[in-house]
Amino acid sequence: MSLWEVALDESDTAMSLWRGAFLEDLRDQPWVAAEAVLAEELRRNCVDYHISALLALGRVVRGLRESVRVGHRCRPGAPCHAR
Numbered sequence: 001m002s003l004w005e006v007a008l009d010e011s012d013t014a015m016s017l018w019r020g021a022f023l024e025d026l027r028d029q030p031w032v033a034a035e036a037v038l039a040e041e042l043r044r045n046c047v048d049y050h051i052s053a054l055l056a057l058g059r060v061v062r063g064l065r066e067s068v069r070v071g072h073r074c075r076p077g078a079p080c081h082a083r
Helices: 003-017 030-056 060-069
Strands: none
Touching: 003 030, 030 060
């Protein structure tokens, strides 16, 4: 199994565990805002790797479809910019 296949499997698993806004029911707590920002950054990184893995494995249509579905824009410095 290639590293891109591992990245795809792991990102699939991680994204399947994400359920809506981070600690949405505790948003009024002061400590939640900072943690939510960090969690969202991790989620965006996961999406970057997921789409990059799809593209690296030649699954271009699925990668583009996934990118459009989530409204994703590859950020400078993200793995999808490395190619």
